[in-house]
Amino acid sequence: MIQSMTGYGKSAVEMPDKRINVEIKSLNSKALDLSARIAPQYREKEMEIRAEIARALERGKVDFSLWIEKKEGTDLATPIDQSLVKAYYDRIREISQATGIPEPADWFSTLLRLPDVLAKNEMQELTDEEWAVAHQAVEQAIGALVDFRKQEGAALEKKFREKIANISALLAEVEPYELERVGKIKDRITEALEKTLSVDYDQNRLEQELIYYIEKLDINEEKQRLANHLRYFVETLEGGHGQGKKLGFIAQEMGREINTLGSKSNHAEMQKIVVRMKDELEQIKEQVLNVM
Numbered sequence: 001m002i003q004s005m006t007g008y009g010k011s012a013v014e015m016p017d018k019r020i021n022v023e024i025k026s027l028n029s030k031a032l033d034l035s036a037r038i039a040p041q042y043r044e045k046e047m048e049i050r051a052e053i054a055r056a057l058e059r060g061k062v063d064f065s066l067w068i069e070k071k072e073g074t075d076l077a078t079p080i081d082q083s084l085v086k087a088y089y090d091r092i093r094e095i096s097q098a099t100g101i102p103e104p105a106d107w108f109s110t111l112l113r114l115p116d117v118l119a120k121n122e123m124q125e126l127t128d129e130e131w132a133v134a135h136q137a138v139e140q141a142i143g144a145l146v147d148f149r150k151q152e153g154a155a156l157e158k159k160f161r162e163k164i165a166n167i168s169a170l171l172a173e174v175e176p177y178e179l180e181r182v183g184k185i186k187d188r189i190t191e192a193l194e195k196t197l198s199v200d201y202d203q204n205r206l207e208q209e210l211i212y213y214i215e216k217l218d219i220n221e222e223k224q225r226l227a228n229h230l231r232y233f234v235e236t237l238e239g240g241h242g243q244g245k246k247l248g249f250i251a252q253e254m255g256r257e258i259n260t261l262g263s264k265s266n267h268a269e270m271q272k273i274v275v276r277m278k279d280e281l282e283q284i285k286e287q288v289l290n291v292m
Helices: 040-057 082-099 107-112 128-197 203-216 220-237 244-265 268-288
Strands: 007-014 018-027 032-038 060-070
Touching: 007 128, 018 128, 032 040, 040 060, 040 128, 060 128, 082 107, 128 220, 128 244, 128 268, 220 244, 244 268
Parallel strands: 032 060
Antiparallel strands: 007 018, 018 060
16 A cells, blocks of 8 residues: 655653653655754654654655653753852942943843853753653654554545546547547548649549558557556556655656647547546646655
8 A cells, every 4th residue: 555755643651750742744755854853851862763763754854853841840940040140240230330331221131141040950861761651652653653644645545546547538538539530631631632722633642641641640559558557557556655756757657648649639529638638647646746
């Protein structure tokens, strides 16, 4: 089964003093484009997380976030070094009095912006037990995204099969008009010779020229190649995930054959059918960009 590159996954695990949250989402991309935002305590595991995401997702523009929520009752306030604040305050007042420079209008905000006033919380060392819990959340989020991709892939496959069937049915509609246009071409040329030019002509030579002209407009090869591409597209769909680029190449080849059918059709109804084929194919091309 094919997979979509669009997906979303989220998970959370509880610890005595915190809640570990993981969120991951992906969109289509030609390669893996991974952006990761990881809480400082788990940064040492970033390469391991990236490798795991790459193995599971392969392609896509991926945004990964891992953050911590402290539970109620846990001290969340950033410590302020009170002695350092007082020392800055005294020193600034001394400088102001000595130089005549006015003291700050907003002392509090001024002092809080000075170096080392806001002390950083000491980061606890990451234990194996805590990482095992956090890693579980990472795995659950990735698994949820993969499941999402599979669901989207099933919907895409259904849509592709529908569009391929539509193009195949339209291809079958071409045949009656193809036979009809041969007679019309002959009548049009004969009428032009007899009425417009009013000249005698060699019937055998006319037949030879008609055969040459009709051969140039023959579309049997294009029809056969397009039918083969349609079958190959369906076969590739059944080849499992990782077929996105291949499906894109097949869709391009289908487009070439349909364009040639249009340029050779020389018949109003056939050209209408070709336009409908192009519409169906365009919808395939838009969606195939989302396939893994």
